[in-house]
Amino acid sequence: MTRFALIWLMMPALPLWAQDSVRVQRVVYHKGDQRAWASPDFDDSDWKPLRPYLRKQETYRGALWIRAKITPGKRSDPRPRALRIVATANYQVFWDGRFLGGNGRVSAKSGYPPGRTETIIPVPDDLDTPETHLLALRISTHLGDGKLRLMEPRFDRLDRLIHDSRMALIPMSLLSSFLVVGLYFLFTGRVDSRQGALRLFGALCVMVGTLFFLEYWRLLGYPYHLHRPRTLIINALTMMVSVMLPLFFFTRYAVPGRMRWTALAVIPMIWAWFGHQDPDLRNAVFFVSGLSLSLAATLWAVWRRRPHAGFGLTGCLTAAAGVWFARDQFVELHFYTSFLCLMLLMLASTALQLRALRRRHEEARLNASRLENELLRRHLQPHFMMNSLTAVQEWMEEDPPTASRLIEALGQEMRTLARIADRTLIPLKEELALCRAHLTVMSYRKDWHLDLECSLAVENVQVPPALLHTLIENGITHAAGEPPGFELVNEQLEGDVCFTLTTLGTRPGGGQGQGTGLKYIRSRLEEAFPGRWSLEESPLENGWVTRIRFPLQEVSS
Amino acid sequence: MNVLIVEDEAVIARRIQRLLTEVAGDRVDRIRTAGSFDEAKDWLDRHPVDLLFLDLNLNGRDGFDILKRAVARSFHTVVISAHTERALEAFEHGVLDFLGKPFGPERLKKALDRFFDTGRRADFAARYLSVRKHTGLVLIPLAEIRYLKGANTYAELHLEDGRTELHAKSLEKISALLPACFERVHKSYIVDMNRVKELRAFTGSRYELVLDDGATLPVGRTRYKVLKEKMG
Structure with missing residues (x-):
């Protein structure tokens, strides 16, 4: 609420002013131009009222006079007063026949530069008496659309008028x-x-x-x-x-x-x-x-x-x-x-x-780099790296061609990881290649035959990086002494794709959702499909079934 | 010598076995490989083992609990692990050696030498001795031990507070794990030299040590000269 209060304090005072009671009556006009029309003695009874003429908005280029009776009333303040005239024309102002000032050159002929829309014309003290005076405006319009717009003149204290325009x-x-x-x-x-x-x-x-x-x-x-x-x-x-x-x-x-x-x-x-x-x-x-x-x-x-x-x-x-x-x-x-x-x-x-x-962006960015780090580190950490190297060492001495194949698979896995780690989604094809590289590495390390059996209804789909790879890695790590088997099935459900990975031959508890691997998978899914994914796990007699569902996104070619 | 290898990576287990046969030759009687802790436990309960090669990370489980149990047993434990950052911790718990993966035959030979040569000590001394009691494992800080006494194939640990604990390892095996301040003063005694007050000689080549609490321990004739020099 303090914020609201601050903003309200910043609100400037409303420009409400009290105006002296000035009356303007009988505003009439006549086209043409004669100096005598400025005089208070001139008989303007045949002139027409100005208001209907202004409302008509007719186009007129030339000179025109306006006469009005103005009663300034008793002055409440000794400070000098002035007239503010707003008009789309050049004009001169006369007060009881006396020229007060003007705005641009007035002429029946065109060719003079335009005056400004607003002028403040001071009224000398000796003329500003309470009784009724004659106000005459000599006007000419030549430029613009030729339609005269004239606001009711404001007769007020000069300092107020100046203040208003400064505001x-x-x-x-x-x-x-x-x-x-x-x-x-x-x-x-x-x-x-x-x-x-x-x-x-x-x-x-x-x-x-x-x-x-x-x-x-x-x-x-x-x-x-x-x-x-x-x-x-x-x-x-x-x-x-x-x-x-x-x-x-x-x-x-x-x-x-x-x-x-x-x-x-x-x-x-x-x-x-x-x-x-x-x-x-x-x-x-x-x-x-x-x-x-x-x-x-x-x-x-x-x-x-x-x-x-x-x-x-x-x-x-x-x-x-x-x-x-x-x-x-x-x-x-x-x-x-x-x-x-x-x-x-x-x-x-x-x-x-x-x-x-x-x-939120900062968090997402941090999260993304954290996930990237986590994935890369998992493969640079001693357990994976050193065990792989020891296996390479053993194969080198026992059977060099196998060592060579193991090194190749290891290279392939590391290369793929480095390529995908910073991405949010990768094509399924790349993910499967990563899984197969890992299975090859582990086959040589464990001296097992490991394979991923796939039966895919949707092949052209994007998945978060190392999604299946992490599950397979988990399955091998928690294997109960026998080589585990992996079966991957996917299908399209409405706008989603649903992956089912069955891991056979793991220890009970090996697939529990508390592990860092599953935390990684959840974070990746959340990163790619905030709130629009699901992951379920259920135990089998000798293994686990993991079901992951998320929106289907095809690989753009 | 009976060896048990606990390692879930078949190729690495094979490597340890192969190199061991190469290095130790006919000093090895039997080598058994276990791919899981349960399998290893089964084997240990039923067969005599002299040396255990232990991988610290088996099937995604942290092997330190197993390590603590293993070092309380009569056999020596050598850790072979990728996690070299945990070597010091393993030594403190009383392993004979720690081999970082990957490793070659030379390094394995060094570990075996340490096993066969009872006079040699581990690279880093233990800070605790694990003792198996019916209530479970008890970790005894070496700082609380005044001296150790051989009792058949066991070792009695005599503690500061007067208690005595029994360790499954022989005095010879334990001596390989102890820090330098623990000195073999007699074929049946190892003493923390910081607690020795006096070295006494009697007629008839009889010697004894007086500890800070007044207890006296016999000193072997061959050990007397060495001790005398060391104590100035």
């Missing part, structure tokens, strides 16, 4: 962090082929970082003709993030049928994309669908006790609470904070998962 730097600067984290997970994501969630998270980080950057760029202002492309990119990114968010949770918590569920979220998104023009509405639909599905996924994960599911659920609940409290203003105010919380919780959960994965 945009926080989410924007997060782009670099998101890129670092995202690229890290994208490139190192393939720790385990089954863990697609790591890469999905990497991709999400990159997209969310970009989304934050583009979204908050608005507060700093950008050349107005870039507005349309930026909006489209934001729409597309929001949609992708909203699809990948539930997909991430489905993958992360191994929810069955993740693609089918994710498709559910895409249906309302397609409807929003093709059915609606308003980019904010689209974003809201995208985000709400993605978030609802993510909530469902994390709830399921918590119910099924998936590891770290609590992180995901808390993150989704935070984001959902952000949506609930902010409603239509969601993107403006809470998008950044609630999404940042969600991402941080996802990062924590993903990092924990990565740590668990790394640990």
Whole structure:
């Protein structure tokens, strides 16, 4: 729980501000360009209301005037105030006929560079009186899609307006962090082929970082003709993030049928994309669908006790609470904070998962090298090596050709062992060759006739290295004074292969599962087929039957 | 000499037998090979054996328990094993020799020489003597033994606390396993020289040793000079 508390402390304060009660009334427009339209005395009764015109979104290239009545009301603070104008146009601002400032060159003719979407224009103290004033905007649009977008001007304390646009730097600067984290997970994501969630998270980080950057760029202002492309990119990114968010949770918590569920979220998104023009509405639909599905996924994960599911659920609940409290203003105010919380919780959960994965990998790697060592050492250890050498010595003196054959078989066995020891699976053919080499060595050592009788239904199959070899070795070691006999049978059972090795002529107890040989076999099976194998042993009157079953994997040619 | 070879690798058992016949010649009366401990035990219970060649790892079983039992018997034990890292441990328990595999006739001859030449001592001295009692095997540290006394084919071990234990080996055989501080002072006595307080000479070439607890032991005439020199 301390981890949760830390993350909550890191959550920045919500940017909620109280605004002075400024009223803006009778906003009208007229196409054309006359300096007299700036004057408060001009009669604009025949001008048309601006709102329907903006809603129509007609393409217009040229000059246009907007006039409005603004009542600043009584000032609560002596600090100077300013107007924040957001528009996709070049413009000049007049207050009671007096020129206050502007943004780019306004002209009926095209050819001038674009102004920025956002400007803060200070209002001199002598003009900022409580009564109603005339606000006139001289506008020209030539670049971009030619559609005028104008946000209601904000009249507020200058320091607040500046502070707000500075605040945009926080989410924007997060782009670099998101890129670092995202690229890290994208490139190192393939720790385990089954863990697609790591890469999905990497991709999400990159997209969310970009989304934050583009979204908050608005507060700093950008050349107005870039507005349309930026909006489209934001729409597309929001949609992708909203699809990948539930997909991430489905993958992360191994929810069955993740693609089918994710498709559910895409249906309302397609409807929003093709059915609606308003980019904010689209974003809201995208985000709400993605978030609802993510909530469902994390709830399921918590119910099924998936590891770290609590992180995901808390993150989704935070984001959902952000949506609930902010409603239509969601993107403006809470998008950044609630999404940042969600991402941080996802990062924590993903990092924990990565740590668990790394640990498991490390263990598996150690285990693999331990098994490799064990197999090789078993044949370099004195009992095998020195006894073989002594037998070679004896044959050399008694019957040199036999000594030569023994050395050959010994060489063959050692060579095969060295080749297969570090592998997880080897073809059955190679395993049988190893067994036969060992039987030859032991035949010459014990002066017995040893053989492996095979009756194989499945020949093209992979087995863990030295699986049968270890059983045969055990059988010879525990032989009751007579040469043991070995019979190997295999068959296909559904998707599995089942090996049955019968060892005849061993002492009772010789096949008991406690021996190091059987421990080795179990470890090898677990390494190759985690949890999907079985090994049974049963005693016979004068021997043992060992049954091993594991998934059938053919040898790829 | 009756020899028993305990070895589960037929070819190696054959090798020991062959080399033994080669090296010892007609000094060997009978050689028997056993491929398992049970077979060996059966044979030992019914036949006299003078020398046992023992493999320490038979059919995947650790042979040290067998070794401890073997060294308590009247015969000498020579270990032939791949596990040379356990040689010292085997010597401490009182084996006459330890042959690491692989081995040749020269090494086997050395072991046999040690067996036939009773004056020779093992490469490493024993630290314990195993004594077979009806309750089982008892391991007696040499440090607790004050002296050994020959009693027919047995040896009496006289201990610090006054107890006496009977070992199945003859004094001659045991002397080959003991460290240098154990000295043959008489045909029937071997003494830990660290416990000798005094060497006394009497008229009529009669000599005796006084131990630190006051006990006196007879000293052989031939041994007196040697002892006198050693004790300064």
